[in-house]
Amino acid sequence: MFAQTISTSQTTAECPECAGSVNFSGKTMKGEIVTCPDCGAELEVTAVNPIALELAPKEEEDWGE
Amino acid sequence: MTKIGLIYSRVRFEEKLLIEALNKRGIDHELIDDREIIFNLTHNGYEGRGNVVQPEHFRQFDVVLDRAMEFTRGLYALEILNSWGIKTVNRAEVVATCGDKLLTTAMLSRHNVPSPVTQIAFTPEAALEAIEQMGYPVVLKPVIGSWGRLISKVNDREAAEALLEHKSVLGHYLHEIFYLQEYIKKPGRDIRIIMLGDEIVSAIYRSSEHWVTNTARGASSAPCPVDSALEKIARAAARAVGGGFLAIDVIEHAERGYLINEINPTPEFRGSETATGADIPNRIIDYLIRIAKDRA
Numbered sequence: 444m445f446a447q448t449i450s451t452s453q454t455t456a457e458c459p460e461c462a463g464s465v466n467f468s469g470k471t472m473k474g475e476i477v478t479c480p481d482c483g484a485e486l487e488v489t490a491v492n493p494i495a496l497e498l499a500p501k502e503e504e505d506w507g508e
Numbered sequence: 509m510t511k512i513g514l515i516y517s518r519v520r521f522e523e524k525l526l527i528e529a530l531n532k533r534g535i536d537h538e539l540i541d542d543r544e545i546i547f548n549l550t551h552n553g554y555e556g557r558g559n560v561v562q563p564e565h566f567r568q569f570d571v572v573l574d575r576a577m578e579f580t581r582g583l584y585a586l587e588i589l590n591s592w593g594i595k596t597v598n599r600a601e602v603v604a605t606c607g608d609k610l611l612t613t614a615m616l617s618r619h620n621v622p623s624p625v626t627q628i629a630f631t632p633e634a635a636l637e638a639i640e641q642m643g644y645p646v647v648l649k650p651v652i653g654s655w656g657r658l659i660s661k662v663n664d665r666e667a668a669e670a671l672l673e674h675k676s677v678l679g680h681y682l683h684e685i686f687y688l689q690e691y692i693k694k695p696g697r698d699i700r701i702i703m704l705g706d707e708i709v710s711a712i713y714r715s716s717e718h719w720v721t722n723t724a725r726g727a728s729s730a731p732c733p734v735d736s737a738l739e740k741i742a743r744a745a746a747r748a749v750g751g752g753f754l755a756i757d758v759i760e761h762a763e764r765g766y767l768i769n770e771i772n773p774t775p776e777f778r779g780s781e782t783a784t785g786a787d788i789p790n791r792i793i794d795y796l797i798r799i800a801k802d803r804a
Contacts, residue, residue: 472519472527473519474516474523475524476519499518504653504658506577506579506654506655507577508654508755508776
């Protein structure tokens, strides 16, 4: 139900903000946050195999460590 | 064989390292996305389906590690799990204390652990009076929040009046709990200690030109030698809030020595790991296994 998969094949995906190319090292996990090298948008990996990217949610006041 | 549950919001650097270490060691684990889960809190005959989770699901875990990024979400998840008798790192009461600066300071003070002079006021008028008595500059902090967010250094009366007015219209009732702290001239750095129980896993200096020395705000990190005084205060601070996997932020005061600034209950440890070379993910896993075995 809450399974998490690691993508090993795909190396690039398209940024939903600027259509730029985001590179992946081959060990990509669902839930990971990446930054688009072109526009700097923070993106969340919402699926792997194939990789799907969405704009990461805006930081809320009680976020932290 | 220990089975570990891991509640997470995003897979950050820290979660990635933890998951990799769990996989490498062949430790059975399950990742639980805090955005998807539905807790069957009362579990009195109602079954539900899909993402609805029963206590039995969690009872398969010997221990659950909370890595939620949202304090409130993490805290409530832990409250539910603890009410079901599930062992968690950290325990809900520890997170409740450490997630709130006022409660943290109160606990430290109760256990005679040195921290900066702190005043609490509930109205802008009382806060202004407290600030005037303390003398400028004063540090004004939200009781909840992290990464150095919304922390202000109040340099004079005009700034104090403006800030207090802004805080009172921010909308959230917690912004009207005014947490005021003496401003300490840090030597351009503070100390971040990662603790697991009574053990110090790493200690780093976080240095910045800016008075806010959070690594989330761009501070750089370097290893910090741990002397006996630092070890003693770190251990006392961890015990005061109930102990667990904690990041303790320490300020060096020229005359009063070490002071505990705050304690984080779901530590990020990228800077600590890089600066010290400590294998923090594996130390966390060792600790989880120990808790799974020991704590009733």
